[in-house]
Amino acid sequence: MAPADGKHAPSLDTFSIVTTEANELTDPIHDRMPVILHPRDYDRWLNDYDEARPPLDLLRPYESEGMRMTPANRAVGNVRNNGPEMLNSA
Template sequence: MCGRYALSSPVQALEVQFEAEAQVLLAPRYNIAPTTPVPVVRNGGAGRILVLHRWGLVPAWSREPGAGAPMANARSETVAEKPAFRGPFRRNRCLIPADGFYEWRAVPGGKQPFFIRAAEGVLAFAGLWDRWEGPEGTLDSCTILTTAAQGPMARIHDRMPVILAREAYAQWLDPATPPDVLKGLLRPCPEAWLRMHPVDRRVGSVRNDDPGLVEPLPGEPFDA
């Protein structure tokens, strides 16, 4: 799964990497949690745009946006069949930028958080989005697709976000891409794309949001 992540890269860098026009101003965030607004890249009228969506998909057919637990993640293995995700999977795909994400590994006495970051540039999570419309107005929301973890990542958790290569951005966003091609993109990324290290347990509280959260714990190497 992916329940927390960080993004502090400048918006100008995101515009360059994703070839998108930013329509929002972004502040550095080091402890992004579900139900908060997050930047996504999706197709706009004349190209890609960078906009804010609430993290936690609210299907267009939902009675109200607050019903049930937030759908922050969608399993890639079943995304084409699940009622909440199959429509967005066909027509509303997006990219969710991240410097890295957090995951917790069970250790004696509790759980140790790790920060899994991009070895270079910014990670692009495969995402879906949908638009809910009601008496209160409209709500654009999103979810992050996950897949089975491999390599060192699997020593921390059995799931991880689907992370796409730059050359796959266009295919993922194109509404005409065939389903079998899309499913071929939903796999673990190469190990060389990621770096990981243990971090302070302060990240467990959403009240904490500062650069120290992504810093390695001193004297705590990852025994991959």
């Protein structure tokens, strides 16, 4: 909805996390996981698809073999913690 004075509202950058069923690696933690696209599928997802056939086939679990699991730093569970040290497991 446009403002009453006819001016455009500033743009708002947003994002969504699309999920799918878990793969073998993530299933022990949760029954859903984010959809992870292969680089070869980026353009198809973002630009080049037929509206009559949307790229729903890309909404599948990523192959477990292409992922690895490492323990998270316990400080990750506190929203007050932020920084590169969060990448180090503790």
